[in-house]
Amino acid sequence: MPHHEKIALAGVIEHVFAHRFTLVSSDQTYLADLGPKGAEVFPLKQGLAVRLEGEQRPSEIKVARIARKGGAFVAVEHKKPHHGPKHLHSDAPADPRAVLAAVKNAGWTVSGDPVRKPRHVELLARRDAGGWTELHVDFAGVIYKQKPADDEKWDLPG
Structure with missing residues (x-):
């Protein structure tokens, strides 16, 4: 199983794609994934200032915790994928x-x-x-x- 580096960022949500979003932090853009359940408990909105913690994957950050700037963190649970019949x-x-x-x-x-x-x-x-x-x-x-x-x-x- 690959080892994924833990990452913590603060920035502004630039674009929202269902449960994925881009975060601009220190003049760099990151793709982050809340997962469908995470987007239900933490609604994403363009222009929202947030802090997040998660695992840096090759293509995106899997968000484990997210908060509005100055707010309390919300835990995000990622379910294992269903592999079909x-x-x-x-x-x-x-x-x-x-x-x-x-x-x-x-x-x-x-x-x-x-x-x-x-x-x-x-x-x-x-x-x-x-x-x-x-x-x-x-x-x-x-x-x-x-x-x-x-x-x-x-x-x-x-």
Whole structure:
């Protein structure tokens, strides 16, 4: 995970783009992101003098706290992104036998033992005479990711 430098700035909001805005501070312009929830608790307005603290990312500042000049800080919470339907995880209990049965029912031949992760199981499998594939399977037996097997990660059978 990349390390992001903490930053604190004071300046004036120049432009507002939904929950993102540009801040002019010491004759420099910065792009900052409050996130949709942050914009609900701290309405952005062109010309508003603010102080902010956050993490400097390559493209913008992720604001953690923001305040009107002379006012109290408001904490800003950034939710983790939702990855769509292929990335859903089940709250079902982890049962490797159920995962293996689901994969076999889908026509895959499994090699080796499944590797348990916190929210899914990874395993090496292939269909018919096809190439080896790494499958990511949630605990309910749904295969949500398939990718060619990595030789270094898996001890590939012949």
